[in-house]
Amino acid sequence: MKVDDFQQFMVKVKNKSGIDLSQYKENQMKRRLTSLRDRRGFTCFESYFASMEKDQALFDEFLERMTINVTQFFRNMPQWSILEKELPKLLAGKTRIKAWSAACSTGEEPYSLAMLLMNMPSLQGIDIVATDLDENALRKAREASYTVESMKELPASYKTKYFHKESTHYKLAQEVKNNVTFKRHNLLSDPYERDVDLIICRNVMIYFTEETKKEIYQRFADALRPGGLLFVGNTEQIFQPKEFGLQLKRSFFYTKE
């Protein structure tokens, strides 16, 4: 195997798809992709990529492996309870909310937010933009048909009110879906939203290099309106929030100064 086999692979992937693997933690990413490559019977990344060029299914499988779509409704419920308590303060004097669920995977996160917001009588307009790099995940998100696995933390009242069972799956009600717009978006290269009241970005920063994380936190801070809230994942505390004009509000919640 050539020494720079993986480096060259990263360049080719970037040219083909715009995805810059060098901004992800290298050891983790390389380990994950090497095991997939080996399983498919390739001994180097050069031959693996050459086959991916000819075989779309192989490329899609690579994308699926690198993106890691694990998610669920109200993932880490205690944090969502904190969000619920913070919302009236965030929305004081407002009748509309603009929220962004960044790296939303198959939709459980933005739909959890939609259900929470639909419970707030003062809100007349709910505008949630939900984005992800992975088109396949977004397709599932738009379908909004889920298995019980992703519904373990979903409160029973929401399950009864907003889902109906069709054989093995639970279909989400249209009135919840209407509040969410899904779009493909690469956090590393696409323009960010503006004037956002609330950004939820959870369980994706862990995969990025420290330098990339800093860039993204700054861009999130720029995307928020003053007083806006950033909600991060359980292992994703920001160590120097002031650096980005953010202030720690509660664990895993930051406001824009």
Ligand SMILES: C[S@@+](CC[C@H](N)C(=O)[O-])C[C@H]1O[C@@H](n2cnc3c(N)ncnc32)[C@H](O)[C@@H]1O
């Ligand atoms: C583990 S899921 C997190 C889903 C949800 N936020 C949660 O916490 O349950 C990580 C998601 O990040 C997405 N992702 C990875 N790299 C990305 C990038 N550069 N831009 C946008 N999304 C990305 C993946 O496609 C995947 O759906």
